[in-house]
Amino acid sequence: xxxxxxxxxxxxxxxxxxxxxxxxxxxxxxxxxxxxxxxEKGKYSPSLExxxxxxxxxxxxxxxxxxxxxx
Amino acid sequence: xxxxxxxxxxxxxxxxxxAAVYAVVLIPRLxxxxxxxxxxxxxMLWTIVASIVASIVxxxxxxxxxxxINPDTEHRADLRDQEIDRFGNRIxxxxxxxxxxxALTLTMVRADWFWxxxxxxxxxxxxxxxxxxxxxxxxxxxxx
Numbered sequence: 001x002x003x004x005x006x007x008x009x010x011x012x013x014x015x016x017x018x019x020x021x022x023x024x025x026x027x028x029x030x031x032x033x034x035x036x037x038x039x040e041k042g043k044y045s046p047s048l049e050x051x052x053x054x055x056x057x058x059x060x061x062x063x064x065x066x067x068x069x070x071x
Numbered sequence: 072x073x074x075x076x077x078x079x080x081x082x083x084x085x086x087x088x089x090a091a092v093y094a095v096v097l098i099p100r101l102x103x104x105x106x107x108x109x110x111x112x113x114x115m116l117w118t119i120v121a122s123i124v125a126s127i128v129x130x131x132x133x134x135x136x137x138x139x140i141n142p143d144t145e146h147r148a149d150l151r152d153q154e155i156d157r158f159g160n161r162i163x164x165x166x167x168x169x170x171x172x173x174a175l176t177l178t179m180v181r182a183d184w185f186w187x188x189x190x191x192x193x194x195x196x197x198x199x200x201x202x203x204x205x206x207x208x209x210x211x212x213x214x215x
Binding site for chain 2: 005023030031032033034035038041042043044045047050
């Protein structure tokens, strides 16, 4: 139906390290908890803007949060 | 389950029930009357109104139950919901167009209004149901 993404992420690990709950991080980046859950499970690829918001909120570089495999 | 997904469930369920009730009312009439004689306008209008009302009531009901189960339940849509909504509309549009083309063809061959009206109605129902199911699959299986 939709093309599966090869992008993976470590949002959950960095969020828990930062001591934030899903509700707290979701509120800070302006999305619902369901959307944050979908991102963490790899079921939704956030927009570039949302990815930057997560990066800034967790004070973590984008490259550490989101990964794309080499060919 | 998020706010927009709950609303999608309500919309799909109410549309399927409404279409089924309409079919149950209309089909027996077609067995005893010609298409020209069948009274379909009133049942269709009632079906449309009932479907809209049922969708709103069901959506509110599911929202209340979800709020009782989990007080942190959110009552707003976000960017992902908007993207999934657009995706569902894109899938459903094919049926809306097919219904419109079917009705246009029937008009050209001067078919009875019964068939023209019901072909358009079928297009709307399929737009809602198929588009809604596509949204629900996107919510459950993931949306990239």
